[in-house]
Amino acid sequence: SYELTQPPSVSVSPGQAASITCSGDILGDKYAYWYQQKPGQSPVLVIFRDNQRPSGIPERFSGSNSGDTATLTISGTQAMDEADYYCQAWDSSTVVFGGGTKLTVL
Amino acid sequence: QVQLQESGPGLVKPSDTLSLTCAVSDYSISSSNWWGWIRQPPGKGLEWIGFIYYSGSAYHNPSFKSRVTMSVDTSKNQFSLKVNSMTAVDTAVYYCARTWISMVRGVVSQVHFDSWGQGTLVTVSS
Numbered sequence: 001s002y003e004l005t006q007p008p009s010v011s012v013s014p015g016q017a018a019s020i021t022c023s024g025d026i027l028g029d030k031y032a033y034w035y036q037q038k039p040g041q042s043p044v045l046v047i048f049r050d051n052q053r054p055s056g057i058p059e060r061f062s063g064s065n066s067g068d069t070a071t072l073t074i075s076g077t078q079a080m081d082e083a084d085y086y087c088q089a090w091d092s093s094t095v096v097f098g099g100g101t102k103l104t105v106l
Numbered sequence: 107q108v109q110l111q112e113s114g115p116g117l118v119k120p121s122d123t124l125s126l127t128c129a130v131s132d133y134s135i136s137s138s139n140w141w142g143w144i145r146q147p148p149g150k151g152l153e154w155i156g157f158i159y160y161s162g163s164a165y166h167n168p169s170f171k172s173r174v175t176m177s178v179d180t181s182k183n184q185f186s187l188k189v190n191s192m193t194a195v196d197t198a199v200y201y202c203a204r205t206w207i208s209m210v211r212g213v214v215s216q217v218h219f220d221s222w223g224q225g226t227l228v229t230v231s232s
């Protein structure tokens with residue numbers, strides 16, 4: 001079965017850029033999606049179709065997808081961006097989620 | 107702005123069947139969308155369960171084998187999930203979500219979830 005691999009944790013200083021990777025076999029041939037989940041809350045879609053931002057998502061959130069890796073980048077990271085982030089793709093009639101990355105803003 | 111609200115029992119006994127409903131507000135369930143279910147065990151990641159169209163067409167995660175049944179009630183603007191033979195490993199927060207899919211030549215090529223309910227915790231215990 002298809003797997004998406006994310007680092008368990010990423011740390012970033014306020015104001016700096018944070019990058020969260022998601023790796024999967026030829027992931028670049030699929031579309032990658034990203035969700036943000038804060039403690040006790042439901043996930044929120046922050047990137048769709050590799051690099052599109054839904055309405056209401058700040059411009060500091062961006063995405064890319066090439067080769068085996070999709071990347072979510074948060075430029076000028078703010079304390080409010082501290083959350084778990086999950087990537088997601090569709091493969092072989094199955095929705096696949098990455099294991100999630102905890103972003104800590106120190 | 108679509109709103110989704112899950113409802114169902116917070117506690118289920120082992121081997122029983124879980125029944126959940128997701129009420130959709132401010133949006134017609136008969137619109138060109140699918141409607142999905144995702145769960146999250148405490149402290150763990152997200153797991154897709156399945157999604158269904160208002161016509162009844164559905165896809166579900168093969169890992170659930172035939173334990174999952176989904177349905178839509180357009181008259182009540184809601185959709186439902188049943189999971190039978192529940193065990194402790196099924197303890198999780200269950201989310202419903204509006205689901206967008208794209209098809210190429212009749213085959214699903216993309217799926218994502220753009221609006222989620224608040225989730226409901228289901229505990230399996232005797």
